[in-house]
Amino acid sequence: MSKDIKIKDHITLFNDERFSEMFDRKRELYENAATKEEVAKTLEWTLGEEYKDLNFKREHLVINPLKSCQPLGALYAAIGIDDTMPYVHGSQGCAAYFRSHFCRHFKEPFPAVSDSMTEDAAVFGGHNNMYVGLDNVYKLYKPGMVAICTSCMSEVIGDDLNNFVKNAKEQGKIPADFPTAYAHTPSFVGSHINGYDNMMLSLVSQIGEKTGEVKDRINVILGFDTYIGNFREIKRILGLFGVDYILISDPSYNLDSPTDGHYKMFNGGTKLEDLKDAPNSKATLLLQKYSTAKTREYMEKEWGHPVKVVNPFGIKGSDDLMMAIAELTGKEIPTEIENERGRFIDAIGDSYFWVHGKSFSLNADPDYAIGLTRFVMELGGDIKHVLLTNGSKDWEAEIKGILAEYPQGKDAEVYANKDMWHFRSLLATDPSDFIIGNTFAKYLMRDTGIPLIRIGFPLFDRQFLHRYPTIGYMGGLNLLNWIVNTILDETDRKTMYTTSYDVIR
Amino acid sequence: MSTIDKKQAEEFIESVITQYEEKTYKDRKTHIEVVEPGQEKCAVKSNRKSRPGVITMRGCAxxxxxxxxxxxxxxxxxxxxxxxxxxxxxxxxxxxxxxxxxxxxxxxxxxxxxxxxxxxxxxxxxxxxxxxxxxxxxxxxxxxxxxxxxxxxxxxxxxxxxxxxxxxxxxxxxxxxxxxxxxxxxVSQSLGHHIANDTIRDWIYEKDLEGQKFEKGPYDVALIGDYNIGGDIWSSRKILEDMGLNLVAQSTGDSTFSELANVAQAKVVLIHCYRSMNYISRYIEEKYNVPWLEFNFFGPTQIIKSMRKIAEMFDDKIKEKTEKVIAEKYQPYFDKIVSKFKPRLEGKKAMLFVGGLRPRHTMPAFHDLGVEIMLTGYEFAHGDDYQRTLEYVNETTIIVDDMSEFEMDNFLEKYKPDLFGSGIKEKYQTQKSGIPFRQMHSWDYSGPYHGVEGFAVFARDMDMAINGSVWKNIKAPWKA
Structure with missing residues (x-):
C-alpha cells in the first residue's frame, strides 16, 4: 500500500516557509507597505486612551456596526407565516443579500423574491416591475400570500405599495381576493428590528379581521428572535399551561425544515386563518419590546385587548413570562414548569461561582441586551460595557434602571448608538474578562485577547446554536451552559501547563 | 456517452418555462440552450435584465x-x-x-x-x-x-x-x-465590475499614479482577476514563481494600492477572471502596450496547458524551467491526487451554476477527476463567456444563463445530479433534496482551489461532498 497523500488546505498550507518567504518578499518589494515598526507603533496607538478619545469624537464614519437594515427584519417576520412568499420591491441585489445573510446564519434556504428594479424604474417608477413580479410569483410558486417590503430604491423614488397592489389586482395579475401584506421599510430609518415591527404591523393590521367576538385564546409574538428553538419552547410552555394560542410569525417550520430528499419552499408557520382571527384573541403577549413597538401601539388602540410585554430571559425574565401567561389566561402555573424552575435554579447553584465576580461586556439587539445583562447579574457577573448600535433613549433608560437594581451593575457603562470600533477602544482601555456577542465580536476577541461567548445574531461561524431555546427556564439552561462552559474552556486553556489544570471543576 | 439527451432535454426545458407568464417565457427561452461537444456557436442570450418575481440568483452592481x-x-x-x-x-x-x-x-x-x-x-x-x-x-x-x-x-x-x-x-x-x-x-454584478474597472482606469492610470518603485526585469508579470478566495492567488503565484517569473503586482486579492498601480509596469498581464477584469487589461494593452493573456489554474490539464501558454510569451529559460517543474514536481503530484480520487469520482455527474468564470473554468478540473458536467451556467456572463464555454464542453451539456430558482429546482428534480456546485442561497435547498452540494463562490469555507495545492483540496472536497455518508441516510429505513 502506498502511503496516503497528505492534503493541506488554507488552515495550515500557508504556514509553510515557502509561502511565508513569498509573503515577505511581496511585502518588501511591491506593497509599499509600512515598516514593521510603524505597524507595531500604530497598533499600540489604536489600543490606547488617546485613540479612544479620537475614536469617540467621530461623528459620521460608522465602523463595524451592530445592525442591519429594515427589509431584513421584514423578511424575517414574513417567513414565519405559512405559505407566504416574502417579496422585496426594489433592486434585486437587496434580496440576494438578505437571503445570503439568513442562509449563513440558519444554514437553511430562505426563499424571497425581488422585482429587480433597474434604471428605467428609477425614472418611471417600479409599478411595472411589481405587476410582472406578482404575476410570476403567483404562477410559479403558488403561495397562499405575498408579504411585500421595500428597499432603498423604491423608497427614495416614493413608490406607493398600496396603489401598486390595488392595480395589480385590478389588472388580474393576482386574484382580487389574494391575501397581500405590504410594509414600507426604508433602510435609511432605524434597523432590522424596525423592519420586523413594520412588517408585523402590516400583517396584523392588513390581514387581521376584528369581528367583535372575543375568543378564549392569547396571541404571542416573539419579535426579531433568531433562536429557532424559542418558537418551539414557547409552544411547549403554552402546551404545559393548556392554553389556546396563536403564535404570530413562527419561522420554526421554514427555517428548520427536515432533509428528506424533497425540498419544499413552504413548510408551515402561522396559518393565514389564524392571522386573520388574531384580533379576536383576548390578549397578546410580546416577548420583545423594541422590535414590536408600533405593533403594540396598534394592537392596544385598535384591538383594545390587554397587551403585555415581558423580557423572558434568565430567572426574573422567565418568572415574568410564566406569571404573564397565568395572568392573561387565568391558568395556574403548572407543576412541571415549577420543576423546570427548580432545575434551572439547581444548575445555577452548581455553577454560578465560576461566573461570580468575573466581568462581562455585551453587544446585542436591544431586547437581548436587556435579558442577557440581567441574567449575567443574576449569576453574579459584573457588567462592564453594554454597547448597541440600534439602541434608543427608551432602551438606554430601561437598561440603566435594571443595572441600578444590582450591585453587579454599578460600574457599567451603557452606549446606545456606538459601533464595534468604539467597542474595541473600550475593551482595549478598560477590559472585561469576557465578551458576549455575535460572530463579528470575534474580531474584538482577536484585537483584545478577551474570550467571546457567542450569543446573538448573526452567528455565522458556529453550527446549531440557533436551534436551541434561550427563553424560559429551559432556554436559560442553554445560556448558562454557553456562559459557564466557555469560562471553563478558557480556564483550561489558561491553566494547561500549571498545577491548576484540574480534572474536576 | 452523455447523460443528457439533447431532444429530451429541450422538451423538458420547454415544459418548465411554459409555466412563466408570457413575456417571461419568451425571454427565458433565449437564455437556455443544449449544446454538443464540438459545437461552434453558443446562441444563449445573456447580460439581460432578470424578470421580476422569479427568484434570480443574481446580485447587483x-x-x-x-x-x-x-x-x-x-x-x-x-x-x-x-x-x-x-x-x-x-x-x-x-x-x-x-x-x-x-x-x-x-x-x-x-x-x-x-x-x-x-x-x-x-x-x-x-x-x-x-x-x-x-x-x-x-x-x-x-x-x-x-x-x-x-x-x-x-x-x-x-x-x-x-x-x-x-x-x-x-x-x-x-x-x-x-x-x-x-x-x-x-442587470447584475457584472456592470459593477465594469464600473469598478473604469474607476481604476480613470482615477489611477489616467492620473498616472505610481506604486512602489522596483527593479525591472524581463520576467515581470502581473496577475489580475484573482480574488484570493481561501488563498487562491497565493497558490497561483507559487506556480508562476516556480516557472521563473517575477510577480510584480497582483489584483485584487491580497492586493495593495501600489500593486494596482504597478500592474501596468509588467511585461505581461495574466488574467484569471476574464469577466470581472478584462476591461482593465484591454485598456492597459492600449495605453501601455502591455499584452494580456487569459489562463486557467483549475485542475492538472488546464494548469499545465496554461503554464505552457504563459511560458510561450517568454524565452527558452522560462520554457525549460516550466517543463522541468511540470515533469519533476507537478505531474507526479497530480498523478498521485488523480489516482487517489478518480476511482471514487469516475462517472459521477455534476451541475454548476456560478458567477462569470468558474462555470467554465472548473469544468476541466471535474473532467480530470472523471466527473461529467450535465449543466453549467452563469449568473452574470456575457456572450463572449458563453462562446468561451464551448471550448470546455466534453459531453452534451445544458447551458443556462441567469437560472431562476424555479428552473434550478426543476433541473435538480429531473436530473438528480451527484453534485451541484453553486452559491450559499442555493446550498441548503439542494441538500434538502438529498443532493450533495459545494459552494463554488466561497469554496464552502475551504480552499484554495487554484493551483497545484488547490487541486488537491478541490479533489478532496468534491469527494467529501459526493461520497459523504450522510447522503446515504436521507430516507428513513422504514420508508420504502
Whole structure:
C-alpha cells in the first residue's frame, strides 16, 4: 500500500516557509507597505486612551456596526407565516443579500423574491416591475400570500405599495381576493428590528379581521428572535399551561425544515386563518419590546385587548413570562414548569461561582441586551460595557434602571448608538474578562485577547446554536451552559501547563 | 456517452418555462440552450435584465464593485456610501484572504459605512461624506487611499461624490476614488465590475499614479482577476514563481494600492477572471502596450496547458524551467491526487451554476477527476463567456444563463445530479433534496482551489461532498 497523500488546505498550507518567504518578499518589494515598526507603533496607538478619545469624537464614519437594515427584519417576520412568499420591491441585489445573510446564519434556504428594479424604474417608477413580479410569483410558486417590503430604491423614488397592489389586482395579475401584506421599510430609518415591527404591523393590521367576538385564546409574538428553538419552547410552555394560542410569525417550520430528499419552499408557520382571527384573541403577549413597538401601539388602540410585554430571559425574565401567561389566561402555573424552575435554579447553584465576580461586556439587539445583562447579574457577573448600535433613549433608560437594581451593575457603562470600533477602544482601555456577542465580536476577541461567548445574531461561524431555546427556564439552561462552559474552556486553556489544570471543576 | 439527451432535454426545458407568464417565457427561452461537444456557436442570450418575481440568483452592481473588485484591496478603506445594509451583508463574506494587521495597515475585513439616515436622503450626503473621509484618514493613518462605493440612494438623490473625492484627495494627499456602483445600475454584478474597472482606469492610470518603485526585469508579470478566495492567488503565484517569473503586482486579492498601480509596469498581464477584469487589461494593452493573456489554474490539464501558454510569451529559460517543474514536481503530484480520487469520482455527474468564470473554468478540473458536467451556467456572463464555454464542453451539456430558482429546482428534480456546485442561497435547498452540494463562490469555507495545492483540496472536497455518508441516510429505513 502506498502511503496516503497528505492534503493541506488554507488552515495550515500557508504556514509553510515557502509561502511565508513569498509573503515577505511581496511585502518588501511591491506593497509599499509600512515598516514593521510603524505597524507595531500604530497598533499600540489604536489600543490606547488617546485613540479612544479620537475614536469617540467621530461623528459620521460608522465602523463595524451592530445592525442591519429594515427589509431584513421584514423578511424575517414574513417567513414565519405559512405559505407566504416574502417579496422585496426594489433592486434585486437587496434580496440576494438578505437571503445570503439568513442562509449563513440558519444554514437553511430562505426563499424571497425581488422585482429587480433597474434604471428605467428609477425614472418611471417600479409599478411595472411589481405587476410582472406578482404575476410570476403567483404562477410559479403558488403561495397562499405575498408579504411585500421595500428597499432603498423604491423608497427614495416614493413608490406607493398600496396603489401598486390595488392595480395589480385590478389588472388580474393576482386574484382580487389574494391575501397581500405590504410594509414600507426604508433602510435609511432605524434597523432590522424596525423592519420586523413594520412588517408585523402590516400583517396584523392588513390581514387581521376584528369581528367583535372575543375568543378564549392569547396571541404571542416573539419579535426579531433568531433562536429557532424559542418558537418551539414557547409552544411547549403554552402546551404545559393548556392554553389556546396563536403564535404570530413562527419561522420554526421554514427555517428548520427536515432533509428528506424533497425540498419544499413552504413548510408551515402561522396559518393565514389564524392571522386573520388574531384580533379576536383576548390578549397578546410580546416577548420583545423594541422590535414590536408600533405593533403594540396598534394592537392596544385598535384591538383594545390587554397587551403585555415581558423580557423572558434568565430567572426574573422567565418568572415574568410564566406569571404573564397565568395572568392573561387565568391558568395556574403548572407543576412541571415549577420543576423546570427548580432545575434551572439547581444548575445555577452548581455553577454560578465560576461566573461570580468575573466581568462581562455585551453587544446585542436591544431586547437581548436587556435579558442577557440581567441574567449575567443574576449569576453574579459584573457588567462592564453594554454597547448597541440600534439602541434608543427608551432602551438606554430601561437598561440603566435594571443595572441600578444590582450591585453587579454599578460600574457599567451603557452606549446606545456606538459601533464595534468604539467597542474595541473600550475593551482595549478598560477590559472585561469576557465578551458576549455575535460572530463579528470575534474580531474584538482577536484585537483584545478577551474570550467571546457567542450569543446573538448573526452567528455565522458556529453550527446549531440557533436551534436551541434561550427563553424560559429551559432556554436559560442553554445560556448558562454557553456562559459557564466557555469560562471553563478558557480556564483550561489558561491553566494547561500549571498545577491548576484540574480534572474536576 | 452523455447523460443528457439533447431532444429530451429541450422538451423538458420547454415544459418548465411554459409555466412563466408570457413575456417571461419568451425571454427565458433565449437564455437556455443544449449544446454538443464540438459545437461552434453558443446562441444563449445573456447580460439581460432578470424578470421580476422569479427568484434570480443574481446580485447587483454594488456587489460586483465592492464585493469583487474594490473590496479585496487590503490597504485602502472602502466606504460603503449609503444606508447600513449593503456594507453589512457583504462584510467579510467573500473570504478574500490577505496578510496584514487589520485596522492598522489592512482593512479588508472591516465594514466602513456612512450609515445614511433620512436627513441625508433629504439634504444630501456630500457634506457628511467630506467629514467622514477625514475621520477615516485620521483614525487609520497607514491607509494608502480610500474609495467611495455608492449604494442605490446616492445616484437617486444626485450627490456629487466625485467633487468630494477630488477635494479630500487633494487635502490628504492620497487617492480617493468615487465609484458609482449603485445597485440599480445594470442587470447584475457584472456592470459593477465594469464600473469598478473604469474607476481604476480613470482615477489611477489616467492620473498616472505610481506604486512602489522596483527593479525591472524581463520576467515581470502581473496577475489580475484573482480574488484570493481561501488563498487562491497565493497558490497561483507559487506556480508562476516556480516557472521563473517575477510577480510584480497582483489584483485584487491580497492586493495593495501600489500593486494596482504597478500592474501596468509588467511585461505581461495574466488574467484569471476574464469577466470581472478584462476591461482593465484591454485598456492597459492600449495605453501601455502591455499584452494580456487569459489562463486557467483549475485542475492538472488546464494548469499545465496554461503554464505552457504563459511560458510561450517568454524565452527558452522560462520554457525549460516550466517543463522541468511540470515533469519533476507537478505531474507526479497530480498523478498521485488523480489516482487517489478518480476511482471514487469516475462517472459521477455534476451541475454548476456560478458567477462569470468558474462555470467554465472548473469544468476541466471535474473532467480530470472523471466527473461529467450535465449543466453549467452563469449568473452574470456575457456572450463572449458563453462562446468561451464551448471550448470546455466534453459531453452534451445544458447551458443556462441567469437560472431562476424555479428552473434550478426543476433541473435538480429531473436530473438528480451527484453534485451541484453553486452559491450559499442555493446550498441548503439542494441538500434538502438529498443532493450533495459545494459552494463554488466561497469554496464552502475551504480552499484554495487554484493551483497545484488547490487541486488537491478541490479533489478532496468534491469527494467529501459526493461520497459523504450522510447522503446515504436521507430516507428513513422504514420508508420504502
Amino acid at each position: 454594488y456587489a460586483g464593485a465592492k464585493g469583487v473588485v474594490w473590496g479585496p484591496i487590503k490597504d485602502i478603506i472602502n466606504v460603503s456610501h449609503g444606508p447600513v445594509g449593503c456594507g453589512q451583508y457583504s462584510w467579510s463574506s467573500r473570504r478574500n484572504y490577505y496578510n496584514g494587521t487589520t485596522g492598522v495597515d489592512s482593512f479588508g475585513t472591516m465594514q466602513f459605512t456612512s450609515d445614511f439616515q433620512e436627513k441625508d436622503i433629504v439634504f444630501g450626503g456630500d457634506a457628511m461624506l467630506r467629514e467622514l473621509l477625514r475621520e477615516a484618514n485620521q483614525l487609520f493613518p497607514l491607509n494608502r487611499g480610500l474609495s467611495v462605493l455608492s449604494e442605490c440612494p446616492i445616484g437617486l438623490i444626485g450627490d456629487d461624490i466625485e467633487a468630494v473625492s477630488r477635494e479630500i484627495s487633494k487635502e490628504i494627499g492620497k487617492p480617493v476614488i468615487p465609484c458609482r456602483c449603485e445597485g440599480f445600475r445594470g
